Amino acid sequence: MRRWLAALVGATTSLVLVSLLVPLALLVRSVAESEAVDAATGAAETVAVAAGSVDEEALRLTVEQVSASTGDPVTVFLGDGRTLGAPADRSPAVDLAARGRSVSALAPGGQVILMAVHGAPGGTAVVRVFLSDAALTRGVRETWTVLLILGVSLVALGILVADRLARAIVRPTTALARVSHRLAAGDLAARATPEGPPEVRAAGLALNHLAGRITDLLAEERENAADVSHRLRTPLTGLRLEAECLADPDEAARIEARVDELERAVTAVINGVRRRSRERAECDAAAVVADRVRFWSVLAEDQDRSVLLDLIPGPLTVAVSTEDLADCVDALLGNIFAHTPEGTAFSVRLSRTDGAVLLTVSDAGPGFGAAGPPRRGESGAGSTGLGLDIARRVAASSGGSLALGRSAMGGAEVRVNLGTA
Structure with a gap:
């Protein structure tokens, strides 16, 4: 954005300066030519006065002095055909001036000022002052150089000011983006510092309000989950009492163990929901998988x-x-027991590969079929797709991934790539 604003201001400033400096440069050249012509005309008048009032030797001296002072060649065409001063050809313009008309005309390499002198000895004389192209544009290049430097300086100054203004806008905007990324990563304590233009400050205040509202909603959800835990404990307690009343001790012990597992699972879910943020945890995958x-x-x-x-x-x-890895293993093994016939074999392998840990669960069942595995929330053959989604989320939380395929046993194969701590 800073580059765009700088380019925009630079282009706009350049257009304005070109529209101003080009006419000004042309005006400078015109003024320089006008001043050169005026100076040459003045010199010609000085020589003309001398040509009409002094003798030839004094006229020659005057011509030399004027030519030396102005730097422009001065020639006097006398009425008898002789010339004094700088040598020059008698052009048609000189003949025209000899008839009594003072003129200016273009000449090779410059311009000539011709002034007729009536009453000179021998007839009408003509004073010729030659202005070269360099004399006509004397000082123009220097002025143009100054104008060019001024224009470039103004453009650079405009770009610098635009960059400072853009920085005042971009810096708070970038800070807002960083805060939003922190919020997206789960850092609900991140807050923006309102600064910059009013619109950006308003956006920062709105982002802070949104973050506060999200925090309040999550706190409310955690409390709702806590209420659910209390509601579930009552039927679980009743179920445990019913199991204790069974006549078969082995059957009662097995049901009590399942009730304990269910209670632990409910407690783990509630604790996970009530956690303010899911911190980076670690566990021994070999021990967890072996236990499950x-x-x-x-x-x-x-x-x-x-x-x-x-x-x-x-x-x-x-x-x-x-807890998360145990839930992942339970979800994958639970799928095998739920969706394959009794007697179907399965295998669980845990290996290390490319700096990660690979958990592979395979079975000899019918596999996923032509339709593939069900997606989360979609029912199909008694499945809601939640088991695979749990495994996928556990893998993603560790920085890994989940892949599905067909096992060497002929059934389904799930490969969970877990990132190392």
């Missing part, structure tokens, strides 16, 4: 599913929290 596969292996054994767990020796520190 161990949990799901109990259900896999009941459904006659073979489980292949391939973990490289840890620790493998990744840039996600333990």
